[in-house]
Amino acid sequence: MMRRLAALLLFLPLLAAADPLPSWNDGPAKLAVTQFVTEVTDATSSTFVPPAERVAVFDNDGTLWVEQPMYTQLAFVLDRLKAMAPQNPQWREQQPFKAALEGDQAALSEAGMEGLMELLMTTHAGMTSEAFNQLASDWIEQAKHPRFDQHYTSLVYQPMLELLDYLRSNGFKTFIVSGGGIAFMRPWTEQVYGIPPEQVIGSEIELTYEVQDGKPVLVRQPEIAFIDDKAGKPVGIARHIGRRPILAFGNSDGDYQMLEWTTARASPRLGLILHHDDAEREYAYDRDSHVGRLARGLDDAAKQGWIVVSMKRDWTQVFPNQTHD
Amino acid sequence: MMRRLAALLLFLPLLAAADPLPSWNDGPAKLAVTQFVTEVTDATSSTFVPPAERVAVFDNDGTLWVEQPMYTQLAFVLDRLKAMAPQNPQWREQQPFKAALEGDQAALSEAGMEGLMELLMTTHAGMTSEAFNQLASDWIEQAKHPRFDQHYTSLVYQPMLELLDYLRSNGFKTFIVSGGGIAFMRPWTEQVYGIPPEQVIGSEIELTYEVQDGKPVLVRQPEIAFIDDKAGKPVGIARHIGRRPILAFGNSDGDYQMLEWTTARASPRLGLILHHDDAEREYAYDRDSHVGRLARGLDDAAKQGWIVVSMKRDWTQVFPNQTHD
DSSP states (O other), rough: OOHHHHHHHHHHHHHHHHHTTTBSSHHHHHHHHHHHHHHHHHHTTTOOOOGGGEEEOOOOOOTOOOOSOOOOOHHHHHHHHHHHHOOOOOGGGGHHHHHHHHTHHHHHHHHHHHHHHHHHHHHHHHHHHHHHHHHHHHHHHBBTTTTTTTTTGGGGGGGHHHHHHHHHHOOEEEEEEEHHHHHHHHHHHHHHOOOOOEEEEEEEEEEEEEEEEEEEEEEEEEEEOOSSSSSHHHHHHHTTOOOOSSSEEOOSGGGHHHHHHTTTTSOOOOOEEEEEOOOOSSSSSSTTSSSSSSSSHHHHHHHHHHEEEEEHHSSSSSTTTTOOO | HHHHHHHHHHHHHHHHHHSTTTOOOHHHHHHHHHHHHHHHHHHTTOOOOOGGGGGEEOBBBBTTTTOOOSSSHHHHHHHHHHHHHHHOGGGGGHHHHHHHHHHHHHHHHHHHHHHHHEEEEEHSSSSHHHHHHHHHHHHHHHOOOOOTOBBBGGOOOOOHHHHHHHHHTTTTTEEEEEEHHHHHHHHHHHHSSSGGGGGGEEEEEEEEEETTTTEEEEEEEEEEEEESSTTTHHHHHHHTOSOOEEEEOOSSSSGGGHHHHTTTTTOEEEEEEOOOOOOOTSOEEEEEEEESSOSSHHHHHHHHHHHEEEEEHHSSSSSSTTTOO
């Protein structure tokens, strides 16, 4: 017993020296992260931050997992509509359903935000929370990405999984702050990212509490309660966390205010933006993309002191099981 | 070193046997709690609950701290109005402000919910979140209870502090689910209850994100965003926690749905109601009280399998530093 303990003690320095971010190339981004973590965890330094205040927030779509060619939640919406279509034959002649079922991008664009909202509410409301959880869980277990032919939960970014682990092993509490639906993410974030449901913040529809045949249920209503995007992200953070993060990581202009709010606090603070510049291993898009548009963030990053992480240069690997496609 | 370790090991069984709830009298309530915790933490039992799912929710007013003769937050409102009165001389002739400043209960009652809402918004909105935090923190540090002449944060219930600690030391995550304002509680719950801001759920007003003179702020708007009371409590739990608690503790009919939602799940689950029946050490009130009314909960407790905790019989001590008044 004592021998094994002694052997273990001998290996501790080695374990400590192991690279916690093996999928990150040595470079300014990795250095900024490891220096920041060293600063806030050094109890003898003026930059020390008590563990309770080590709050790190992460966007989801395009920051933790793939968001091209369309938001994963939109793929879920389209699949749900197809599954519901036989019970709704009128959709064959009714917009925006017809466009969605036929994959008619032009007609879908014409239906605009109002049309999209109708599709969202049709597939996300009018059922109990329990029933929706089941639908989302079942879908995420079987659906596959059109290009990579893998489950969406396999198309999370390996370097980000390492970063989440690294932060948590240094006393950070990691949160998702996503424009996506909170109920769509929660069924799988704990297993995939190690982030429990209570640390997932997202957009919400109204819920009502009802007792149906003696059984209490929460019923999802076709009405937006909260949009956790852009200026909504600092609001979502205030509501759910109640303190200002010291680290924020995003990838689009939808994350601008979250980064701004986080890094406007006194030091130490760290803001990071993932730049999708890797068409070969993932996708390359920024200013002109309709999904995950990044323009203002790129323009202001230097001024704001935010680190732009290049997928192409800073990551040795993108997905956990990537084989070139 | 080894001697000290050996000595420590000798004491472990003793430490384990120490009563974790010394302010609870032996009786059915204490037994229900300790049996429940034993059940859910026994990895060999069919009643085992993994730590991630050990969610316990607590009402605040009247469950964790005193709520008589008025909600503490209302005392804060009245004190804020007095502090703001010199800058608002018109209030001397304007209801409901006149009634509030003069302590005119009849006129206040006449102003009703609308009047109360006006007082609440006047004192809680129109400032940044940071400024409000400071006001709430400053007030809670100096204000004293009219009967006990102690700070409100000293008028928390010692048996409940022990219960929170006991649950956490058994892997539970403890949450507050209060009808009170989330921003009024968060500045002090971590220090007083060991419950961090991200585990505090309460009523919310609208927040807007703004950049003022280059500095981002959250501005509190005079508009209700969410009422975390009655049927709102299961909704607040769904929004903030995203899973169903296994233990709920309340004291009024405002907690009925939270208890119902919690205990409608499959076993194991535990619902508890604190009954204020101790006029000598605290207060005695239930069916006819305008604050913390408890009628339906008492009527249905047996049928629902909820444990009614008698302050008088089940608690050896009420406040941490109680001297009879």
